[in-house]
Amino acid sequence: KSSAASDVYKRQALFSLLVVSCYSTPDGVMSSLSQAEKIMESRPDSAMAILQHIPTPETLHGKAQADYSLLMTQAMDKNYIKPESDSLISIAVGYYGSLDDQWVAKGKSFFYYGRVMKELNRPEDAMRYYLKAKSIFDVSKEYKMLGLISDEIGTLNWNQDIVDEVLSNYLEALKYYGLAKDTLSMSYALRSIGRYYLSVHA
Numbered sequence: 495k496s497s498a499a500s501d502v503y504k505r506q507a508l509f510s511l512l513v514v515s516c517y518s519t520p521d522g523v524m525s526s527l528s529q530a531e532k533i534m535e536s537r538p539d540s541a542m543a544i545l546q547h548i549p550t551p552e553t554l555h556g557k558a559q560a561d562y563s564l565l566m567t568q569a570m571d572k573n574y575i576k577p578e579s580d581s582l583i584s585i586a587v588g589y590y591g592s593l594d595d596q597w598v599a600k601g602k603s604f605f606y607y608g609r610v611m612k613e614l615n616r617p618e619d620a621m622r623y624y625l626k627a628k629s630i631f632d633v634s635k636e637y638k639m640l641g642l643i644s645d646e647i648g649t650l651n652w653n654q655d656i657v658d659e660v661l662s663n664y665l666e667a668l669k670y671y672g673l674a675k676d677t678l679s680m681s682y683a684l685r686s687i688g689r690y691y692l693s694v695h696a
Contacts, residue, residue: 523548527561534565538572545569560589564599567606577610601630605643612650621650641670641679648686661690 526548530541545551545566554562563585570577577583586603590596608623628643648663668683 523554523558527558527565530565530569531561534568534572538569541565542569542573557589560586560599560603564590564603564606567610568602571606571609576613580607580610580614583607583610597630597634598636601627601636601639604630605639605646608646612646617650617654621647624650635673637670637674638676638679641667641674641676641683644670645679645683645686652690657690657694661687664690 526544530544533544534541545562548554548562551559551562551566563582567577567583567586583603583606586599587607590600590603593600604623605627608620608627611617611620611623624643624647628640628647631639631643634640644663644667648660648667651657651663652660664683664686668680668687671679671683
């Protein structure tokens with residue numbers, strides 16, 4: 495009986511080890527995700543290279559899978575790679591969409607879902623997710639994200655000929671970029687404002 499009990503215990507221990515190995519994420523992958531996130535704004539090409547070297551990303555799960563999906567979508571967006579579908583960013587939205595305690599990742603997931611929808615020529619869906627992201631960041635000091643969202647809403651309104659709101663969107667973007675001390679983005683917002691005035695008064 496003792497031998498039989500020992501065999502059962504060993505099998506249970508082996509099963510538990512297999513379960514843990516299947517559902518845990520290697521430290522190297524977590525380190526790569528963290529490093530890609532840190533340099534995403536300053537070196538998006540390097541961030542993408544890091545993400546591309548993560549082995550078998552399709553086997554990731556949970557938070558690691560959601561973070562990979564969000565970061566890869568960001569990297570593609572910043573490297574001007576047009577998405578073919580929303581399948582990648584949908585993973586991040588599905589994971590973070592109901593997690594209010596992870597509101598930054600949730601807001602970014604919504605924003606980049608909007609970006610993907612815009613690239614896929616689905617402006618109504620894009621606007622819906624931009625507004626979702628804005629409602630999350632509105633009471634925060636995430637000024638760069640608020641600037642990006644206002645900028646995107648302005649461009650979307652411009653493309654949809656909703657010109658009455660375009661100027662206020664771009665001015666809002668300029669304000670947030672100023673608060674973020676992002677002079678490069680401020681210059682882009684000023685350029686958009688200038689184009690608006692040239693178009694209206696042409």
